[in-house]
Amino acid sequence: MSNAYLPAGITAMICGAIMFVCICRLDKIGKAVRIRVGIQYVILLMAAAGLAAAPLLRQFHGWAIVWFAGAVLFMLVADSFQWAHGAPHTTTVPTKE
Numbered sequence: 001m002s003n004a005y006l007p008a009g010i011t012a013m014i015c016g017a018i019m020f021v022c023i024c025r026l027d028k029i030g031k032a033v034r035i036r037v038g039i040q041y042v043i044l045l046m047a048a049a050g051l052a053a054a055p056l057l058r059q060f061h062g063w064a065i066v067w068f069a070g071a072v073l074f075m076l077v078a079d080s081f082q083w084a085h086g087a088p089h090t091t092t093v094p095t096k097e
Contacts, residue, residue, distance in 0.1 A: 004060035005055075007060070007061060007062055007063050007065065007066045008054070008055040008060050008061065010066050011051060011052065011061060011065055011066050011069050012052040012055070014066070014069040014070055014073050015048040015049070015051050015052035015069055016048075016052060017073055018044065018045075018048040018069065018072060018073050018076065019045055019048045019049060019052070021076045021077070021080075022041045022042075022044050022045040022048065022076075023045065024083075025083055025087075026038065026041050026042070026045070028083060028086050029041075029087055029091075030086070030087065032087070032092045032093055033091050033092055033093070034091055034092070034093055037087070037091045044072075048069075048072075051065070051069065
């Protein structure tokens with residue numbers, strides 16, 4: 001077994017967690033949430049899926065990608081308290097009264 005498989009496997013697990021968080025947050029987005037917030041999570045979901053699937057195309061990445069994916073997951077988890085009961089107020093469009 002090559003040393004290239006270890007960072008690829010760890011990255012795939014981290015990207016799986018990123019995809020899970022993105023899907024959960026996309027589920028909580030309603031009509032009051034800005035469209036750009038939804039687009040950001042869709043793009044992040046696609047990027048994580050592509051990065052996780054890269055070894056299937058024989059594109060093995062190193063430890064720098066593992067650390068970067070871990071940092072992205074950390075930022076998503078650190079922000080999770082705001083998404084616990086739906087989209088945060090900072091992501092919603094102000095209502096016209």
